[in-house]
Amino acid sequence: MPSQEHGKLASSRPANPARGEAAVRVGGADLVLRPSFAALVAAEQELGPLFALVERAASGALGIGELVALFWHCLAARPEGLTREAFGEGVAAGGLAKATPALRVLLGQILGGR
Structure with a gap:
């Protein structure tokens, strides 16, 4: 599991596209997003x-809170001490343009499955 080193998150293993995974950069670390059935059910709830x-x-009406919620539920491993608020701040600090590729992967998995 990733840990915090000197105020930054330590990276874990890289995302595996063959498993439908994506990565989002937060706090200097690439965090793996895995849209598992359980993660998608939690996001849908x-x-x-x-x-x-x-x-x-698709219509450009997805809010940043929704994006962060989807990403939060799809985190393959949550670094120790990472709160949802800090995660959201990290995603926002990285910019929506940098979060968009990971969002595309997750949306593709929702629509197409594996």
């Missing part, structure tokens, strides 16, 4: 139907 989420994303 919080955000509502995932197909509606995909539609909002």
Whole structure:
């Protein structure tokens, strides 16, 4: 599991695209996002139907809170001490343009499966 080193998150293993994984850079570390069934169910319980989420994303109406929630639920491993608020701040600090490739991968997995 990643740990914090000198105020930055330590990177874990790289994302495996063959498993439908993506990575998002937060606090200087690449965190692996894995859209497992359990992760997507948890995201859907919080955000509502995932197909509606995909539609909002396609129309440019996906909010940053929704993006962070989806990413949070899909984290393969949460670094010790990382709070959702700090994670959200890290995603926002990295910029939406840098988060978009990971979002595309997750949305593709929601629509197409593995």
